[in-house]
Amino acid sequence: MTRQVSLFGAAEVRDGHSPGGAITVSDLNEAARGTLEKRFGDLWVRGEVTNWTRSSVGHRYFSLRDQERDASVACVFFRGDAWRLPADPEDGMEVFVHGRPTLYARQGRFQLRVRALEAAGEGLWRIAFERLRRELAAEGLLDPERKRALPAYPRRVGVVTSRGGAALHDIITVLRRRAPWIEIVVRHCRVQGEGAAAEVRAALGRLADWGASGPDRTLDAIILSRGGGSMEDLWCFNEETAVRAVAASPVPVICAIGHEVDVTLCELVADLRAPTPSVAAELAVPDIRMVRASLDTAGRGLARGLRRLIVRGNDRVEALAQRLPASAGHARDVAKLRLDTMAARLPAGMERVLARSRARLAELAASLDARSPLETVARGYAVATDLEGRRLTRIDDFTPSQRFRLLVAGGQVAATTDAVERDAAEPDAGEPGA
Amino acid sequence: MSEPSKEFEFETAIRELERIVARLDREGIGLDEAIALFEQGIERLGEARRWLETASGRVEELIASSTGRLEAMPLEGAERSGGGPEDRREGEP
Numbered sequence: 001m002t003r004q005v006s007l008f009g010a011a012e013v014r015d016g017h018s019p020g021g022a023i024t025v026s027d028l029n030e031a032a033r034g035t036l037e038k039r040f041g042d043l044w045v046r047g048e049v050t051n052w053t054r055s056s057v058g059h060r061y062f063s064l065r066d067q068e069r070d071a072s073v074a075c076v077f078f079r080g081d082a083w084r085l086p087a088d089p090e091d092g093m094e095v096f097v098h099g100r101p102t103l104y105a106r107q108g109r110f111q112l113r114v115r116a117l118e119a120a121g122e123g124l125w126r127i128a129f130e131r132l133r134r135e136l137a138a139e140g141l142l143d144p145e146r147k148r149a150l151p152a153y154p155r156r157v158g159v160v161t162s163r164g165g166a167a168l169h170d171i172i173t174v175l176r177r178r179a180p181w182i183e184i185v186v187r188h189c190r191v192q193g194e195g196a197a198a199e200v201r202a203a204l205g206r207l208a209d210w211g212a213s214g215p216d217r218t219l220d221a222i223i224l225s226r227g228g229g230s231m232e233d234l235w236c237f238n239e240e241t242a243v244r245a246v247a248a249s250p251v252p253v254i255c256a257i258g259h260e261v262d263v264t265l266c267e268l269v270a271d272l273r274a275p276t277p278s279v280a281a282e283l284a285v286p287d288i289r290m291v292r293a294s295l296d297t298a299g300r301g302l303a304r305g306l307r308r309l310i311v312r313g314n315d316r317v318e319a320l321a322q323r324l325p326a327s328a329g330h331a332r333d334v335a336k337l338r339l340d341t342m343a344a345r346l347p348a349g350m351e352r353v354l355a356r357s358r359a360r361l362a363e364l365a366a367s368l369d370a371r372s373p374l375e376t377v378a379r380g381y382a383v384a385t386d387l388e389g390r391r392l393t394r395i396d397d398f399t400p401s402q403r404f405r406l407l408v409a410g411g412q413v414a415a416t417t418d419a420v421e422r423d424a425a426e427p428d429a430g431e432p433g434a
Numbered sequence: 435m436s437e438p439s440k441e442f443e444f445e446t447a448i449r450e451l452e453r454i455v456a457r458l459d460r461e462g463i464g465l466d467e468a469i470a471l472f473e474q475g476i477e478r479l480g481e482a483r484r485w486l487e488t489a490s491g492r493v494e495e496l497i498a499s500s501t502g503r504l505e506a507m508p509l510e511g512a513e514r515s516g517g518g519p520e521d522r523r524e525g526e527p
Contacts, residue, residue, distance in 0.1 A: 153445040156491075163495070172493055172509075181444070181489035185506050187496045210496055210504050217506075288486065295482055298451040302475040305458025305468065 026105060033103040036110075040101045045112060046120075047073075047097075049089045058082065064097060064112065074111040075099070081115050083194040086235055087128035094120040125231055129238055132265055141247045141269050148252040148271045150284065153291070154220030156183040157284050158207040158251065160200065163188040167227045167256075167277035174281035182285055185210070185219065191226035196236035200224070200266075201245035208250050221284050222249060224266060225256040225277040237264035246270050256280035383407040384415075395422050442489075447482045451475060 016023045023031075047064030050072070054060050058079035065072040075097060077085075089095055099114035119127065136142050157175060161167045168186065175182050189203035190196045204222065211219035224246065226234070236242055237257045246253050247269040255270035256277050267273040274280035384392040385405050392404055398420050406413040454475040458468060494506035 151445060153448060155444070176491075176493075179491075181486065181491050183491035184493045184509075185496055186494065186509055206504055207496060210506070291486060294448065295451075295479060295486070298448070298455055298475070299479055301451075301455030302458065302472060302479065305455060305475075306472050308458070308468075 025108070029103055029105040029108050032108075033105055036101050036103055042098060042100050042115070044096055044098050045073075047095070049093050049095055050091055052088060052091060054088065060085075060088070064095070074104075074109060075114050076104075076111055077114040077117065082117075084232060084235075085117060086125045086238070087131065089117065089119055089124060096120065125235070125238075129265065132238065132240055132243065133268070136243065136247070136265065136269060146271075150252050150254070150272065151220045152286065154179075154182065154285055156185065156211070156217070156219050158211065158219045158222040159184060159186045160189055160203045160207060160222060160224045161186070161226055161277070162191045165191065165227055167191075167225045170227075170276075170278045171223055171225060171281045174278050175285055178282065178287045179285035180288065192229060192233045192236060197239035197242040200236060200242040204245045204249055204253070211251060219251045221254055222251050223254045223256070223277075223280045223284055224270065225274075225280050226258070227277060228259045228262070231262075234258045234262055234264055237266040242266055243269055254280045254284055380409070382413075395420065442481065442485050444482060444485060447478050447485075451478050451482065454478070 014021045014023055014027075016028075045064060047066050050063045050065050052060065052062040060077040060082045062075050062077070063072045064075055077097075077099075096118045097112060097114045098116040099112045102111060102113050103109065104111050118124065133142075140146070159168065159171055161171070163186070172184060172186075175184055185207065187203040187207045189199035191200070204224065207219065207222060211217050226237075234257055237255075243265040246255065246266045252271040254272040254274055255264075255267040256274035256279060257264045257267055260275035272280075272283055274283050383406070384397075385407065386392055386397075387403060387405065392398060398404075398417050400417055400420055402417045404415055404417070406415050454471050457463065458471055458475070463471075493509045495509040496504050496506050499505045
């Protein structure tokens with residue numbers, strides 16, 4: 001009650017007990033508000049929602065009704081609390097509100113100031129989740145065919161998460177360990193609270209735009225992640241704003257939100273879902289040990305190819321030696337030169353393969369030399385061959401009127417046998433050359 | 435190719451290697467082609483191995499610069515979470 005100096009000079013008590021001591025309306029309402037709030041404190045109240053309205057700034061006003069006993073109470077749910085609502089309840093829905101009975105002083109109206117609202121039964125979370133999930137499914141955004149494959153050997157990976165979170169630390173650690181060549185580009189965003197979904201969308205968009213702004217910025221994948229938390233903490237990853245941003249990302253998204261048991265809509269529309277941030281990083285890049293192994297496999301494939309081509313090359317040198325005596329040495333030299341060139345470039349593991357082939361080639365070269373007619377020809381002898389290149393070394397190799405060739409220093413001579421004169425005394429004699 | 439360059443595309447090199455091996459395995463390939471393929475393969479293999487062992491990626495954060503443009507800048511504290519082959523804080527004691 002207030003004490004005032006009156007016009008007549010005497011102090012008068014304003015306690016509302018006399019016309020002279022009448023209190024103001026605002027004093028009355030303030031007093032009633034204070035009494036109400038002190039008397040009741042925070043309570044859970046159940047009832048049916050009616051007349052749900054949402055102001056332009058995001059406050060919600062509604063009435064809670066007790067249908068059986070025909071009673072209702074006005075409720076106000078300010079934006080600072082109401083943003084947590086995953087969905088607005090429908091009229092007639094049975095809800096539980098947590099709040100404090102109070103008085104709206106300007107109108108002297110009794111009301112509940114609501115801090116939290118939960119729906120009976122499945123709950124608003126489930127309702128909101130299922131509603132959006134059905135919508136996404138109807139649009140085909142959950143179809144498995146939409147999932148894009150990730151590059152086998154990514155160069156650059158984007159990460160969208162909170163700057164200070166454990167998720168970022170885990171992701172960077174795993175990426176660096178498995179793929180030290182990887183470039184990591186982090187875009188911070190809040191991962192819980194009012195406005196987080198819009199930040200997720202903005203972060204995905206900025207990262208994708210940056211990635212598209214130059215050939216040396218191309219992102220192979222984006223990891224969207226946050227660590228564990230309550231359903232409410234993770235909720236922004238079920239909000240349409242964030243979910244649609246993931247679905248629309250031009251870069252494949254790997255999504256890991258919360259723990260394995262938590263499934264969010266962002267994860268359902270992402271190209272790949274991971275149970276934890278660390279696993280998301282593992283799925284994003286190959287392990288360097290696996291990459292080394294695949295290089296070894298490719299190396300073995302080359303060695304196998306090399307082995308075959310040398311064997312085939314040797315076969316061809318051999319064939320040449322039989323068919324074209326004059327050019328055999330040259331063909332062999334060319335093949336050998338090439339092998340030596342290759343040997344100079346061979347990594348250590350493959351040298352053994354080549355060494356074996358070279359040994360074979362050396363044997364071949366020796367046998368070629370032993371059979372080579374060239375030296376003999378150079379000394380003034382001639383080598384006779386048939387038209388297929390087979391050497392004619394004995395008298396039995398010749399028949400009358402046979403056409404054959406004579407290899408002499410400087411060229412070949414086409415010849416025909418006039419007569420075959422067998423040496424009677426020496427059946428083995430008559431070889432024209434060694 | 436002497437030094438692993440920034441433009442080196444590992445995936446491209448691997449794909450080319452696989453293609454080379456597949457062609458080398460094919461029947462009826464000519465000796466000249468085989469030798470050329472083999473030499474190419476050895477070269478790609480060497481490039482890929484060198485790149486794999488020397489490439490060290492950065493950890494950056496995309497932040498708005500004073501002009502409002504988004505720029506990738508070294509992420510503070512990322513070294514703690516490292517595990518890469520080398521310390522990326524060059525010039526520090």
